Amino acid sequence: GAGVSQSPSNKVTEKGKDVELRCDPISGHTALYWYRQSLGQGLEFLIYFQGNSAPDKSGLPSDRFSAERTGGSVSTLTIQRTQQEDSAVYLCASSLGRGDSYNEQFFGPGTRLTVL
Amino acid sequence: GQSLEQPSEVTAVEGAIVQINCTYQTSGFYGLSWYQQHDGGAPTFLSYNGLDGLEETGRFSSFLSRSDSYGYLLLQELQMKDSASYFCAVRDAGRRALTFGSGTRLQVQP
Numbered sequence: 001g002a003g004v005s006q007s008p009s010n011k012v013t014e015k016g017k018d019v020e021l022r023c024d025p026i027s028g029h030t031a032l033y034w035y036r037q038s039l040g041q042g043l044e045f046l047i048y049f050q051g052n053s054a055p056d057k058s059g060l061p062s063d064r065f066s067a068e069r070t071g072g073s074v075s076t077l078t079i080q081r082t083q084q085e086d087s088a089v090y091l092c093a094s095s096l097g098r099g100d101s102y103n104e105q106f107f108g109p110g111t112r113l114t115v116l
Numbered sequence: 117g118q119s120l121e122q123p124s125e126v127t128a129v130e131g132a133i134v135q136i137n138c139t140y141q142t143s144g145f146y147g148l149s150w151y152q153q154h155d156g157g158a159p160t161f162l163s164y165n166g167l168d169g170l171e172e173t174g175r176f177s178s179f180l181s182r183s184d185s186y187g188y189l190l191l192q193e194l195q196m197k198d199s200a201s202y203f204c205a206v207r208d209a210g211r212r213a214l215t216f217g218s219g220t221r222l223q224v225q226p
Contacts (some may be wrong), residue, residue: 031212042219043159091159102212102214103147107160108158
């Protein structure tokens with residue numbers, strides 16, 4: 001079956017512009033997560049969705065970052081007024097959303113964001 | 117909060133066995149997971165330990181000791197394709213997101 005997909009795969013933008021990153025989770029997965037990864041580093045949690053609700057937004061680094069999820073499926077991460085420190089790979093993951101399945105997350109290929 | 121420590125790099129030869137250790141500090145604990153990530157690729161799930169002991173999946177095994185806040189990933193019969201970064205991750209009780217370590221880069225040499 002189809003895995004997690006993300007678009008675009010690469011995004012180059014100018015400082016100060018807004019960007020939108022899209023994630024399509026695995027069908028039937030109610031839990032969706034956004035992480036970001038800087039070069040050679042671990043994954044940094046941003047936000048978690050259960051259905052369309054975001055009970056954990058604790059990782060969003062500033063109010064320039066926001067995300068939404070609609071229809072319990074597609075999610076969009078928006079970064080406003082991008083800064084150079086926002087440059088990273090943004091990874092989306094999904095999981096079944098119950099029990100031990102939270103530990104087994106399925107990741108998309110990521111969006112590489114470069115802010116010039 | 118949580119913190120995890122794992123070695124930054126490990127080198128081994130084809131056919132050998134390698135162990136990647138992970139120690140963690142959390143305010144609560146709900147399991148230790150391991151993920152593999154090849155350069156330029158997405159992280160993929162390898163194993164999960166919710167209870168103490170050893171979990172085996174083919175050439176890979178993972179161990180957890182909750183009393184020692186310690187776990188390891190054991191890779192046997194190393195192959196060149198095992199060259200990748202390996203991340204340990206914990207989930208705090210009551211949370212759904214994972215906190216990842218900074219990763220161990222494994223280089224398998226012929």
